[in-house]
């Protein structure tokens with residue numbers, strides 16, 4: 001009797017953990033990685049842990065050169081860790097997959113294609129059999145969403161920096177990826193354009209929910225956009241601090257000025273200083 | 287036609303007329319006979335007298351240059367791809383290519399002529415190829431190896447093959463450099479063709495016409511050949527420019 005009960009409890013727990021795993025879209029478990037350089041191995045990630053549930057927006061901040069871009073390459077399957085595991089949908093990442101969308105600080109648009117053709121590019125790889133008209137319709141839909149409907153036939157060089165970054169975002173979303181990986185996409189923009197694009201991110205998420213990992217250097221950006229902010233330590237990076245930004249519903253930009261946000265920002269600020277090896281509040285205000 | 291367009295056509299024509307006039311004047315002023323230096327006014331009669339030979343030989347020179355250049359494009363691109371995509375192959379091949387390129391091709395011509403005796407067409411094409419593939423492979427290799435990793439990653443992260451990345455991104459991105467190199471290569475190939483035609487006389491091509499002019503001390507003919515070569519060179523060059531407009535026109539700087 002008792003054994004049967006325990007077995008049932010065990011099976012129940014197992015089922016639960018599978019379900020739990022499914023809900024966690026990305027899991028990074030004890031990931032350690034070093035680059036092999038001429039001067040010997042350069043440890044970049046050290047026992048890093050991170051998990052992003054389905055549909056959540058995770059921001060990663062950390063000192064410059066600590067290994068954030070490396071982390072994105074591991075998740076995208078462009079590289080594999082020395083040890084530890086990166087899992088997508090509970091499955092170990094062994095190669096790049098069609099369900100990832102990437103955007104970088106540099107919008108990397110192709111000058112020989114129009115904006116529309118640039119946005120279509122991932123579909124040419126992911127859905128080669130899709131009809132051209134269908135691909136274009138999908139790209140137009142996204143371009144309209146970001147306010148670029150009048151620039152479809154322009155060349156990238158004819159657009160402003162902010163517009164190029166919008167087009168780049170459309171390209172990373174056109175194939176409806178499971179996970180959107182953003183490596184400082186707003187880093188090179190001026191403050192006003194940046195805030196515009198933050199709001200655009202919320203709008204895009206409301207229209208077509210996606211799971212995202214955002215690398216950023218801007219703490220306000222992380223608090224405004226993310227459901228969860230992860231602070232990485234200096235190189236070799238490990239998970240130093242996780243902050244849940246518990247704020248369902250729409251986020252007006254002035255949420256950044258609420259006492260709650262100011263408190264979050266202060267916490268993150270302290271953590272960054274620790275990560276930079278300066279120690280919080282020991283050297284006074286910087 | 288706008289003023290700017292008219293200016294674009296008229297200016298070079300004027301420049302040519304001025305140069306010819308100066309040349310004519312100089313020969314007249316020095317009182318040189320035609321066996322010392324021909325004047326522009328001597329050239330047309332020389333051309334008209336041998337016009338049939340001019341056309342036959344110009345065609346010979348032209349097709350062998352184009353085939354040699356075509357070969358240089360194919361081989362140069364393949365070599366450039368190998369060097370651009372593999373660091374090891376780059377390290378291995380680069381010094382070899384530089385050394386090969388440094389050999390004056392005039393010394394290669396007799397060697398080639400000895401190896402492939404009597405194969406005139408083949409020899410000419412071979413030299414045109416050898417002299418012109420280097421800039422093409424270097425431009426492709428540099429274009430590929432300097433491709434920013436992000437450009438690669440937007441497709442690689444979707445599981446695209448290396449070939450797809452090459453075809454959709456690396457190759458088109460290198461096209462402007464490629465055409466820059468091709469403009470150099472077309473002139474080089476042309477030089478290569480003429481070199482063989484002059485050094486190993488086999489009675490074909492504008493180079494051999496030049497050589498027969500030299501043997502016969504027919505200076506007007508020699509100069510007429512030089513002018514014909516210049517015209518053919520211009521035609522070839524602008525043919526490449528036209529191709530560039532078609533395939534890499536996007537890289538042209540727009541007025542901003």
Ligand SMILES: Nc1ncnc2c1ncn2[C@@H]1O[C@H](COP(=O)(O)OP(=O)(O)OP(=O)(O)O)[C@@H](O)[C@H]1O
Pocket residue numbers: 035036037042044063064065066067068069070071235
């Ligand atoms: N391909 C590579 N080979 C060797 N070392 C590398 C390579 N890529 C990155 N590194 C090194 O690994 C470290 C982490 O690099 P990474 O690009 O991941 O940092 P990052 O956190 O994204 O930096 P930033 O905030 O400046 O973008 C750096 O010190 C860098 O020099």
Ligand SMILES: [Mg+2]
Pocket residue numbers: 068069070183
């Ligand atoms: Mg980075």
